[in-house]
Amino acid sequence: MAGYKLTTGSPALGAGVVAAEAGGRDYFGAVVPRADGKVNIGADNGSGVAAKVYGSLREAFNNVGISNDLNPKAGGISKSGRSFSGQALEAAGIKYPSATVGGVVFDWPQRYYGFPDNVKAAGQKIAVSGSGTKLAFLGAATFGTQSGAGVVNYTDGTSSGFTLSFGDFWAATAIPGNTQAAFMAYHNKPPTTYNNAATGRDEQDVRLWSTSVALDPGKTVASVTLPDVGGPLATAGIHVFAMEIA
Structure with a gap:
Protein backbone atom coordinates (compact mmCIF):
# COMPACT_ATOMS: atom_id res chain seq x y z
CA MET A 1 0.00 0.00 0.00
CA ALA A 51 9.27 9.02 -6.72
CA LYS A 52 10.10 5.38 -7.40
CA VAL A 53 12.99 4.70 -9.74
CA TYR A 54 12.26 1.61 -11.81
CA GLY A 55 15.24 -0.64 -12.43
CA SER A 56 14.31 -1.11 -16.07
CA LEU A 57 11.61 -0.28 -18.56
CA ARG A 58 10.31 -3.81 -18.18
CA GLU A 59 9.87 -3.33 -14.43
CA ALA A 60 7.63 -0.34 -15.19
CA PHE A 61 5.36 -2.17 -17.65
CA ASN A 62 1.79 -1.29 -16.71
CA ASN A 63 -0.28 -2.14 -19.78
CA VAL A 64 -1.00 -5.09 -22.07
CA GLY A 65 -0.70 -3.87 -25.64
CA ILE A 66 0.08 -7.17 -27.41
CA SER A 67 -2.20 -10.18 -27.50
CA ASN A 68 -2.00 -13.68 -28.89
CA ASP A 69 -4.23 -14.27 -31.90
CA LEU A 70 -5.71 -17.20 -29.98
CA ASN A 71 -6.70 -14.93 -27.09
CA PRO A 72 -7.54 -11.48 -28.50
CA LYS A 73 -9.30 -10.37 -25.31
CA ALA A 74 -6.09 -10.22 -23.28
CA GLY A 75 -4.84 -6.83 -24.47
CA GLY A 76 -6.04 -3.27 -24.51
CA ILE A 77 -4.38 0.04 -25.36
CA SER A 78 -7.78 1.62 -25.96
CA LYS A 79 -11.16 1.59 -24.27
CA SER A 80 -12.41 -0.89 -26.86
CA GLY A 81 -9.66 -3.36 -25.97
CA ARG A 82 -7.67 -3.11 -29.17
CA SER A 83 -4.15 -4.54 -29.14
CA PHE A 84 -1.29 -5.41 -31.45
CA SER A 85 -1.15 -9.01 -32.63
CA GLY A 86 1.95 -10.78 -31.33
CA GLN A 87 2.03 -12.98 -34.41
CA ALA A 88 1.74 -9.99 -36.76
CA LEU A 89 4.56 -8.21 -34.91
CA GLU A 90 6.75 -11.30 -35.27
CA ALA A 91 6.03 -11.40 -39.00
CA ALA A 92 7.13 -7.75 -39.18
CA GLY A 93 10.42 -8.58 -37.46
CA ILE A 94 9.57 -7.36 -33.96
CA LYS A 95 10.05 -10.39 -31.73
CA TYR A 96 11.87 -11.82 -28.71
CA PRO A 97 14.67 -11.35 -27.71
CA SER A 98 15.65 -8.30 -29.78
CA ALA A 99 14.48 -6.21 -32.69
CA THR A 100 16.60 -4.01 -34.94
CA VAL A 101 14.93 -0.84 -36.15
CA GLY A 102 16.77 1.98 -37.90
CA GLY A 103 20.12 0.48 -36.95
CA VAL A 104 19.25 0.39 -33.25
CA VAL A 105 19.07 -3.00 -31.52
CA PHE A 106 16.20 -2.89 -29.03
CA ASP A 107 15.73 -5.33 -26.17
CA TRP A 108 12.34 -6.95 -26.81
CA PRO A 109 11.40 -8.99 -23.72
CA GLN A 110 7.82 -9.61 -24.84
CA ARG A 111 8.15 -13.38 -25.33
CA TYR A 112 4.69 -14.32 -24.11
CA TYR A 113 1.61 -12.34 -25.08
CA GLY A 114 -1.21 -11.24 -22.82
CA PHE A 115 1.04 -9.93 -20.03
CA PRO A 116 2.20 -6.33 -19.34
CA ASP A 117 4.47 -5.39 -22.23
CA ASN A 118 4.61 -1.60 -22.40
CA VAL A 119 4.63 1.53 -20.25
CA LYS A 120 1.71 3.91 -20.52
CA ALA A 121 3.80 7.03 -19.92
CA ALA A 122 2.81 8.76 -16.69
CA GLY A 123 6.02 10.36 -15.43
CA GLN A 124 7.79 7.10 -14.54
CA LYS A 125 11.51 7.41 -13.75
CA ILE A 126 13.48 4.58 -15.36
CA ALA A 127 17.09 3.68 -14.50
CA VAL A 128 19.18 3.65 -17.68
CA SER A 129 22.95 3.36 -17.96
CA GLY A 130 25.16 4.28 -20.88
CA SER A 131 26.36 6.96 -23.25
CA GLY A 132 25.45 7.74 -26.81
CA THR A 133 24.16 10.32 -29.22
CA LYS A 134 20.48 9.47 -28.94
CA LEU A 135 17.78 7.80 -26.89
CA ALA A 136 15.60 5.70 -29.17
CA PHE A 137 12.03 4.56 -28.55
CA LEU A 138 9.55 2.07 -29.99
CA GLY A 139 5.94 2.88 -29.27
CA ALA A 140 2.65 4.34 -30.36
CA ALA A 141 -0.01 6.76 -29.23
CA THR A 142 -3.72 6.26 -28.75
CA PHE A 143 -6.55 8.68 -29.54
CA GLY A 144 -4.45 10.65 -32.01
CA THR A 145 -0.95 12.05 -31.94
CA GLN A 146 0.35 12.54 -28.40
CA SER A 147 3.34 14.49 -27.07
CA GLY A 148 4.83 15.13 -23.67
CA ALA A 149 7.91 16.47 -21.91
CA GLY A 150 10.45 14.06 -20.44
CA VAL A 151 13.82 14.42 -18.74
CA VAL A 152 17.20 12.72 -19.21
CA ASN A 153 19.16 12.62 -15.95
CA TYR A 154 22.96 12.24 -16.15
CA THR A 155 25.37 10.78 -13.61
CA ASP A 156 27.05 14.18 -13.07
CA GLY A 157 23.81 15.55 -11.63
CA THR A 158 22.76 17.51 -14.69
CA SER A 159 19.66 16.89 -16.74
CA SER A 160 18.14 17.85 -20.07
CA GLY A 161 14.57 17.98 -21.24
CA PHE A 162 13.11 16.38 -24.34
CA THR A 163 9.77 16.06 -26.09
CA LEU A 164 8.52 12.58 -26.90
CA SER A 165 5.91 12.42 -29.66
CA PHE A 166 4.21 9.41 -31.20
CA GLY A 167 1.61 9.08 -33.88
CA ASP A 168 -1.52 7.02 -33.32
CA PHE A 169 -1.18 3.26 -33.82
CA TRP A 170 -4.09 3.55 -36.25
CA ALA A 171 -2.47 6.30 -38.37
CA ALA A 172 -1.42 5.49 -41.93
CA THR A 173 1.40 8.04 -42.16
CA ALA A 174 4.20 8.96 -39.79
CA ILE A 175 4.20 12.27 -37.96
CA PRO A 176 7.38 14.40 -38.18
CA GLY A 177 10.13 12.69 -36.19
CA ASN A 178 8.54 9.24 -36.37
CA THR A 179 9.41 6.37 -38.70
CA GLN A 180 7.52 3.16 -39.21
CA ALA A 181 9.00 0.34 -37.14
CA ALA A 182 6.42 -2.27 -38.09
CA PHE A 183 3.36 -2.49 -40.32
CA MET A 184 0.62 -4.99 -39.46
CA ALA A 185 -2.32 -5.63 -41.76
CA TYR A 186 -4.59 -6.44 -38.82
CA HIS A 187 -4.88 -6.14 -35.05
CA ASN A 188 -6.83 -7.83 -32.28
CA LYS A 189 -9.93 -6.81 -30.41
CA PRO A 190 -12.44 -8.64 -28.21
CA PRO A 191 -14.85 -10.39 -30.62
CA THR A 192 -17.91 -8.28 -31.45
CA THR A 193 -20.25 -7.75 -34.37
CA TYR A 194 -17.85 -5.06 -35.60
CA ASN A 195 -14.99 -7.48 -36.31
CA ASN A 196 -14.55 -11.22 -36.76
CA ALA A 197 -16.78 -12.54 -34.00
CA ALA A 198 -15.07 -15.93 -34.10
CA THR A 199 -11.43 -14.81 -33.88
CA GLY A 200 -11.42 -11.18 -32.71
CA ARG A 201 -9.31 -10.21 -35.69
CA ASP A 202 -9.86 -6.68 -37.00
CA GLU A 203 -8.66 -6.11 -40.57
CA GLN A 204 -7.74 -2.48 -39.91
CA ASP A 205 -3.98 -2.07 -40.42
CA VAL A 206 -1.93 -0.61 -37.56
CA ARG A 207 1.66 0.49 -37.01
CA LEU A 208 4.39 0.56 -34.38
CA TRP A 209 6.52 3.71 -34.59
CA SER A 210 10.13 4.56 -33.77
CA THR A 211 11.58 7.90 -32.76
CA SER A 212 14.60 9.27 -30.90
CA VAL A 213 15.77 12.27 -28.91
CA ALA A 214 19.27 13.70 -28.70
CA LEU A 215 21.68 12.94 -25.85
CA ASP A 216 24.88 14.63 -24.74
CA PRO A 217 27.46 12.07 -25.97
CA GLY A 218 30.03 13.32 -23.46
CA LYS A 219 27.88 12.34 -20.48
CA THR A 220 26.59 9.08 -18.99
CA VAL A 221 22.86 8.63 -18.59
CA ALA A 222 21.62 7.65 -15.12
CA SER A 223 17.87 7.62 -15.66
CA VAL A 224 15.07 8.79 -17.90
CA THR A 225 11.81 10.34 -16.70
CA LEU A 226 9.03 9.64 -19.17
CA PRO A 227 6.38 12.25 -20.00
CA ASP A 228 3.15 12.34 -18.04
CA VAL A 229 0.55 12.07 -20.79
CA GLY A 230 -3.15 11.30 -20.56
CA GLY A 231 -5.07 9.65 -17.76
CA PRO A 232 -6.04 6.05 -16.92
CA LEU A 233 -4.48 3.20 -18.86
CA ALA A 234 -7.10 2.84 -21.60
CA THR A 235 -7.39 6.55 -22.39
CA ALA A 236 -5.33 8.83 -24.64
CA GLY A 237 -1.59 8.61 -24.15
CA ILE A 238 1.82 7.32 -25.17
CA HIS A 239 2.75 3.65 -24.96
CA VAL A 240 6.49 2.88 -24.82
CA PHE A 241 7.39 -0.72 -25.69
CA ALA A 242 11.19 -0.36 -25.86
CA MET A 243 13.88 2.23 -25.13
CA GLU A 244 17.61 2.11 -25.91
CA ILE A 245 20.66 4.38 -25.86
CA ALA A 246 22.39 4.42 -29.26
Whole structure:
Protein backbone atom coordinates (compact mmCIF):
# COMPACT_ATOMS: atom_id res chain seq x y z
CA MET A 1 0.00 0.00 0.00
CA ALA A 2 2.96 2.32 0.50
CA GLY A 3 3.20 2.49 -3.27
CA TYR A 4 0.06 4.61 -3.26
CA LYS A 5 1.57 7.41 -1.20
CA LEU A 6 1.84 10.78 -2.94
CA THR A 7 5.22 11.68 -4.35
CA THR A 8 6.92 15.05 -3.99
CA GLY A 9 5.61 17.40 -6.64
CA SER A 10 2.18 15.78 -6.77
CA PRO A 11 -0.58 18.35 -7.44
CA ALA A 12 -2.67 16.58 -4.76
CA LEU A 13 -0.30 17.69 -1.98
CA GLY A 14 -1.93 20.39 0.15
CA ALA A 15 -4.80 20.74 -2.33
CA GLY A 16 -7.53 19.11 -0.27
CA VAL A 17 -9.93 20.09 2.49
CA VAL A 18 -10.87 18.30 5.68
CA ALA A 19 -13.86 16.02 5.11
CA ALA A 20 -16.51 16.18 7.83
CA GLU A 21 -16.44 13.25 10.28
CA ALA A 22 -13.53 11.62 8.45
CA GLY A 23 -11.45 11.18 11.60
CA GLY A 24 -8.17 12.76 12.57
CA ARG A 25 -5.77 10.47 10.70
CA ASP A 26 -5.24 9.27 7.14
CA TYR A 27 -5.02 5.67 5.93
CA PHE A 28 -1.34 5.48 6.91
CA GLY A 29 -1.86 6.98 10.36
CA ALA A 30 -0.64 10.52 9.62
CA VAL A 31 -2.45 13.36 11.38
CA VAL A 32 -5.09 15.28 9.39
CA PRO A 33 -4.51 18.14 8.89
CA ARG A 34 -0.70 18.25 9.05
CA ALA A 35 1.21 20.52 11.42
CA ASP A 36 1.32 23.13 8.65
CA GLY A 37 -2.49 23.05 8.48
CA LYS A 38 -2.58 21.55 4.99
CA VAL A 39 -4.59 18.59 3.77
CA ASN A 40 -3.91 16.42 0.75
CA ILE A 41 -6.44 15.05 -1.68
CA GLY A 42 -6.82 11.33 -1.10
CA ALA A 43 -5.98 8.82 1.61
CA ASP A 44 -2.37 9.94 2.16
CA ASN A 45 -1.80 13.13 4.15
CA GLY A 46 2.01 12.94 4.24
CA SER A 47 4.37 15.56 2.86
CA GLY A 48 5.35 13.46 -0.16
CA VAL A 49 7.84 10.69 -0.79
CA ALA A 50 10.53 10.40 -3.44
CA ALA A 51 9.27 9.02 -6.72
CA LYS A 52 10.10 5.38 -7.40
CA VAL A 53 12.99 4.70 -9.74
CA TYR A 54 12.26 1.61 -11.81
CA GLY A 55 15.24 -0.64 -12.43
CA SER A 56 14.31 -1.11 -16.07
CA LEU A 57 11.61 -0.28 -18.56
CA ARG A 58 10.31 -3.81 -18.18
CA GLU A 59 9.87 -3.33 -14.43
CA ALA A 60 7.63 -0.34 -15.19
CA PHE A 61 5.36 -2.17 -17.65
CA ASN A 62 1.79 -1.29 -16.71
CA ASN A 63 -0.28 -2.14 -19.78
CA VAL A 64 -1.00 -5.09 -22.07
CA GLY A 65 -0.70 -3.87 -25.64
CA ILE A 66 0.08 -7.17 -27.41
CA SER A 67 -2.20 -10.18 -27.50
CA ASN A 68 -2.00 -13.68 -28.89
CA ASP A 69 -4.23 -14.27 -31.90
CA LEU A 70 -5.71 -17.20 -29.98
CA ASN A 71 -6.70 -14.93 -27.09
CA PRO A 72 -7.54 -11.48 -28.50
CA LYS A 73 -9.30 -10.37 -25.31
CA ALA A 74 -6.09 -10.22 -23.28
CA GLY A 75 -4.84 -6.83 -24.47
CA GLY A 76 -6.04 -3.27 -24.51
CA ILE A 77 -4.38 0.04 -25.36
CA SER A 78 -7.78 1.62 -25.96
CA LYS A 79 -11.16 1.59 -24.27
CA SER A 80 -12.41 -0.89 -26.86
CA GLY A 81 -9.66 -3.36 -25.97
CA ARG A 82 -7.67 -3.11 -29.17
CA SER A 83 -4.15 -4.54 -29.14
CA PHE A 84 -1.29 -5.41 -31.45
CA SER A 85 -1.15 -9.01 -32.63
CA GLY A 86 1.95 -10.78 -31.33
CA GLN A 87 2.03 -12.98 -34.41
CA ALA A 88 1.74 -9.99 -36.76
CA LEU A 89 4.56 -8.21 -34.91
CA GLU A 90 6.75 -11.30 -35.27
CA ALA A 91 6.03 -11.40 -39.00
CA ALA A 92 7.13 -7.75 -39.18
CA GLY A 93 10.42 -8.58 -37.46
CA ILE A 94 9.57 -7.36 -33.96
CA LYS A 95 10.05 -10.39 -31.73
CA TYR A 96 11.87 -11.82 -28.71
CA PRO A 97 14.67 -11.35 -27.71
CA SER A 98 15.65 -8.30 -29.78
CA ALA A 99 14.48 -6.21 -32.69
CA THR A 100 16.60 -4.01 -34.94
CA VAL A 101 14.93 -0.84 -36.15
CA GLY A 102 16.77 1.98 -37.90
CA GLY A 103 20.12 0.48 -36.95
CA VAL A 104 19.25 0.39 -33.25
CA VAL A 105 19.07 -3.00 -31.52
CA PHE A 106 16.20 -2.89 -29.03
CA ASP A 107 15.73 -5.33 -26.17
CA TRP A 108 12.34 -6.95 -26.81
CA PRO A 109 11.40 -8.99 -23.72
CA GLN A 110 7.82 -9.61 -24.84
CA ARG A 111 8.15 -13.38 -25.33
CA TYR A 112 4.69 -14.32 -24.11
CA TYR A 113 1.61 -12.34 -25.08
CA GLY A 114 -1.21 -11.24 -22.82
CA PHE A 115 1.04 -9.93 -20.03
CA PRO A 116 2.20 -6.33 -19.34
CA ASP A 117 4.47 -5.39 -22.23
CA ASN A 118 4.61 -1.60 -22.40
CA VAL A 119 4.63 1.53 -20.25
CA LYS A 120 1.71 3.91 -20.52
CA ALA A 121 3.80 7.03 -19.92
CA ALA A 122 2.81 8.76 -16.69
CA GLY A 123 6.02 10.36 -15.43
CA GLN A 124 7.79 7.10 -14.54
CA LYS A 125 11.51 7.41 -13.75
CA ILE A 126 13.48 4.58 -15.36
CA ALA A 127 17.09 3.68 -14.50
CA VAL A 128 19.18 3.65 -17.68
CA SER A 129 22.95 3.36 -17.96
CA GLY A 130 25.16 4.28 -20.88
CA SER A 131 26.36 6.96 -23.25
CA GLY A 132 25.45 7.74 -26.81
CA THR A 133 24.16 10.32 -29.22
CA LYS A 134 20.48 9.47 -28.94
CA LEU A 135 17.78 7.80 -26.89
CA ALA A 136 15.60 5.70 -29.17
CA PHE A 137 12.03 4.56 -28.55
CA LEU A 138 9.55 2.07 -29.99
CA GLY A 139 5.94 2.88 -29.27
CA ALA A 140 2.65 4.34 -30.36
CA ALA A 141 -0.01 6.76 -29.23
CA THR A 142 -3.72 6.26 -28.75
CA PHE A 143 -6.55 8.68 -29.54
CA GLY A 144 -4.45 10.65 -32.01
CA THR A 145 -0.95 12.05 -31.94
CA GLN A 146 0.35 12.54 -28.40
CA SER A 147 3.34 14.49 -27.07
CA GLY A 148 4.83 15.13 -23.67
CA ALA A 149 7.91 16.47 -21.91
CA GLY A 150 10.45 14.06 -20.44
CA VAL A 151 13.82 14.42 -18.74
CA VAL A 152 17.20 12.72 -19.21
CA ASN A 153 19.16 12.62 -15.95
CA TYR A 154 22.96 12.24 -16.15
CA THR A 155 25.37 10.78 -13.61
CA ASP A 156 27.05 14.18 -13.07
CA GLY A 157 23.81 15.55 -11.63
CA THR A 158 22.76 17.51 -14.69
CA SER A 159 19.66 16.89 -16.74
CA SER A 160 18.14 17.85 -20.07
CA GLY A 161 14.57 17.98 -21.24
CA PHE A 162 13.11 16.38 -24.34
CA THR A 163 9.77 16.06 -26.09
CA LEU A 164 8.52 12.58 -26.90
CA SER A 165 5.91 12.42 -29.66
CA PHE A 166 4.21 9.41 -31.20
CA GLY A 167 1.61 9.08 -33.88
CA ASP A 168 -1.52 7.02 -33.32
CA PHE A 169 -1.18 3.26 -33.82
CA TRP A 170 -4.09 3.55 -36.25
CA ALA A 171 -2.47 6.30 -38.37
CA ALA A 172 -1.42 5.49 -41.93
CA THR A 173 1.40 8.04 -42.16
CA ALA A 174 4.20 8.96 -39.79
CA ILE A 175 4.20 12.27 -37.96
CA PRO A 176 7.38 14.40 -38.18
CA GLY A 177 10.13 12.69 -36.19
CA ASN A 178 8.54 9.24 -36.37
CA THR A 179 9.41 6.37 -38.70
CA GLN A 180 7.52 3.16 -39.21
CA ALA A 181 9.00 0.34 -37.14
CA ALA A 182 6.42 -2.27 -38.09
CA PHE A 183 3.36 -2.49 -40.32
CA MET A 184 0.62 -4.99 -39.46
CA ALA A 185 -2.32 -5.63 -41.76
CA TYR A 186 -4.59 -6.44 -38.82
CA HIS A 187 -4.88 -6.14 -35.05
CA ASN A 188 -6.83 -7.83 -32.28
CA LYS A 189 -9.93 -6.81 -30.41
CA PRO A 190 -12.44 -8.64 -28.21
CA PRO A 191 -14.85 -10.39 -30.62
CA THR A 192 -17.91 -8.28 -31.45
CA THR A 193 -20.25 -7.75 -34.37
CA TYR A 194 -17.85 -5.06 -35.60
CA ASN A 195 -14.99 -7.48 -36.31
CA ASN A 196 -14.55 -11.22 -36.76
CA ALA A 197 -16.78 -12.54 -34.00
CA ALA A 198 -15.07 -15.93 -34.10
CA THR A 199 -11.43 -14.81 -33.88
CA GLY A 200 -11.42 -11.18 -32.71
CA ARG A 201 -9.31 -10.21 -35.69
CA ASP A 202 -9.86 -6.68 -37.00
CA GLU A 203 -8.66 -6.11 -40.57
CA GLN A 204 -7.74 -2.48 -39.91
CA ASP A 205 -3.98 -2.07 -40.42
CA VAL A 206 -1.93 -0.61 -37.56
CA ARG A 207 1.66 0.49 -37.01
CA LEU A 208 4.39 0.56 -34.38
CA TRP A 209 6.52 3.71 -34.59
CA SER A 210 10.13 4.56 -33.77
CA THR A 211 11.58 7.90 -32.76
CA SER A 212 14.60 9.27 -30.90
CA VAL A 213 15.77 12.27 -28.91
CA ALA A 214 19.27 13.70 -28.70
CA LEU A 215 21.68 12.94 -25.85
CA ASP A 216 24.88 14.63 -24.74
CA PRO A 217 27.46 12.07 -25.97
CA GLY A 218 30.03 13.32 -23.46
CA LYS A 219 27.88 12.34 -20.48
CA THR A 220 26.59 9.08 -18.99
CA VAL A 221 22.86 8.63 -18.59
CA ALA A 222 21.62 7.65 -15.12
CA SER A 223 17.87 7.62 -15.66
CA VAL A 224 15.07 8.79 -17.90
CA THR A 225 11.81 10.34 -16.70
CA LEU A 226 9.03 9.64 -19.17
CA PRO A 227 6.38 12.25 -20.00
CA ASP A 228 3.15 12.34 -18.04
CA VAL A 229 0.55 12.07 -20.79
CA GLY A 230 -3.15 11.30 -20.56
CA GLY A 231 -5.07 9.65 -17.76
CA PRO A 232 -6.04 6.05 -16.92
CA LEU A 233 -4.48 3.20 -18.86
CA ALA A 234 -7.10 2.84 -21.60
CA THR A 235 -7.39 6.55 -22.39
CA ALA A 236 -5.33 8.83 -24.64
CA GLY A 237 -1.59 8.61 -24.15
CA ILE A 238 1.82 7.32 -25.17
CA HIS A 239 2.75 3.65 -24.96
CA VAL A 240 6.49 2.88 -24.82
CA PHE A 241 7.39 -0.72 -25.69
CA ALA A 242 11.19 -0.36 -25.86
CA MET A 243 13.88 2.23 -25.13
CA GLU A 244 17.61 2.11 -25.91
CA ILE A 245 20.66 4.38 -25.86
CA ALA A 246 22.39 4.42 -29.26
